[in-house]
Amino acid sequence: MFSDLRDFIGHLEEEGELIRVKERLSTCHEIPAAMKFIDQKWGSAAFFEDVQGYDIPVIGNLLGNRKRLEMALSAETDLTNHYLNRTNHPIKPVILDNGPVKEVILGMSFDILKSMPVLTHHEKDAGPYLTAAVTMAKDPNTGVGGMGIHRIQIKGPNRVGILLASPPLSHFFKRFEERGKPMEVAIAIGMDPITFFSSVIWAPKGVDKFDLAGGLKGEAIELVKCESVDLEVPARADFVLEGRILPHKRAKEGPFGESTGVYLTYENPIAEIDIITHRKSPIYHALMPFTGEESVLMGVSWEAENLRAIQKKFPQVVKAHISPLDFGKIIVQIDKKSDEDPKHVIDYVLELNPRNKSAVIIDTDVDIYNPKEVTWALSNRFQPDRDVIIRRDLPGSVIDPSADERHYTSKIGFDATRPLGKKEKFEKVRIPENVWSRVRKILEGYAP
Ligand SMILES: Cc1cc2nc3c(=O)[nH]c(=O)nc-3n(C[C@H](O)[C@H](O)[C@H](O)COP(=O)(O)O)c2cc1C
Structure with a gap:
C-alpha cells in the first residue's frame, strides 16, 4: 500500500502511467493546458518538474483513469465489490506524535501564492484555485470528523473563498453558523491516493471518512494533530493550511470553470488561514476540472453506494x-x-x-x-x-x-x-459460447 503521494507517483512511473514534463511551464493556464492535453492524448498522469517561479513540482491527472484507481486501491476483484467489501470493515486512524507534514511551519506573514504553485485553470477563471485540496472539519454536535474536495479560490495572502455545497462539510458549517461560531478547517494537499479517493466518497451520515479510508487500505491511516486547530491531518501530506471559515460572511467566489464544463460564480463563505505546514520538498497536487478525473474519483463509490441503497429496497x-x-x-x-x-x-x-x-x-x-x-x-x-x-x-x-x-x-x-x-x-444475437472462447484464445496474440 502507498504511504504518501510520492510513493504512489514512483509506482505510476514504474508502471508507465506517468509522463514527466521537463520544459518550464507557468501556473497560469500553461500547466493546466498540458494536463488536459496529456489526459486527452495518452490518458497519463503528468509530473511537471520545472514550474516557473517555484522550486516545487506539480502533479496532475493522478487518478485520471480506472486503471490507476485500481492500482491505488490494490484492487484484485471488480472495483464495486472491492469497495463494498472493504468499506464494510472500517478501521479507525491512529494519531502519531509527529510527521513529515510538520517539517516546515509557516506561522507569520506568509503568502499562500508564494508558498505553493496554485494553478489558474481556465480562461475566465477569477484567479488561482486549489482543485485537489481536501478540506477537513468536525461536526460541532458530535465531534466526528468529515472531509471533501472543495474548490478554493485564493483571494489574498491568507484569505480564501470556498464552495461548501456538499455534506458533510455543508452540514457542519450550518451548525457552526447557528451558533455564530467560525468553523475550524484544515486544508490538506498531496496525500496517499486512498485517503484522497476516500475524501469524496458518498459516506453514510456520521461516519468519518478516515475510518473508511482505513478499511479500504486494510490498515489505520496515520494522522497528526494540527498546530492551531482541533483537527487531525494525514501525517505525510505535502501541505496543510490551517484556518477558520467565518460565520455569516459571504463574498463573490468565481467565475470558476467547473467539472460540468461551465463557469459558475457564487456568493460563498470565506476562510482565513493562520498557519501553513509542509514537507521539506513538497509536491503540489492539482486536478484539471472537466477532464475524466472527477468521474473516476467519484464514480466508483457512487456506483457502490447507489447499489447498496437500491438493493436494500x-x-x-x-x-x-x-x-x-x-x-x-x-x-x-x-x-x-x-x-x-x-x-x-x-x-x-x-x-x-x-x-x-x-x-x-x-x-x-x-x-x-x-x-x-x-x-x-x-x-x-x-x-x-x-x-x-x-x-x-x-x-x-x-x-x-x-x-x-x-x-x-x-x-x-x-x-x-x-x-x-x-x-x-x-433476444440478443450471440455466437455459441464455446466457439467464442476458443477463437478468442487463438487470436489473442495477433496484431494487425
Ligand atoms: C474534483 C471534485 C471537486 C469537488 N468540488 C466540490 C466543491 O467545490 N464544493 C462542494 O461542496 N463539493 C465538491 N465536491 C464534492 C465533495 O468533495 C464530496 O463529494 C462530498 O464531500 C461527498 O460527500 P457526501 O458523501 O456527503 O456526498 C467535489 C468533488 C470532486 C471529486
Missing part, C-alpha cells in the same frame, strides 16, 4: 453504473420479476441522490459497462410514449447550470427492459 437489482460519458446518468441492471419493477426503481433512484439526473434500466443480458450495448437496449427495447418517466421539482446538483436558483431540476428515467412475456422477440 429492490433485491432484484444486480448492478449499477455511473456513465463515464454522462456523469448525471445512472444505469441500473435488473433481473425483473414484474414489468412494473423498472418504473419503481426509476422513481427510487431519481430521488436517491441529487446528482442522479437520469436513469436507464436494462436487463441482465446487456453489458452495463458497454455504452454501445446500453444504447442498443434503448433503440430496441424502449418505446418513448410508454417507457419514459419524467419527475419534476427534485433536488439537483449545485453545479448543473440548467437547474433553477434553488438547484431543483426535473429528471428522466428510461425503462429499456424487454416485456417479461416476450423474451424471444427481444
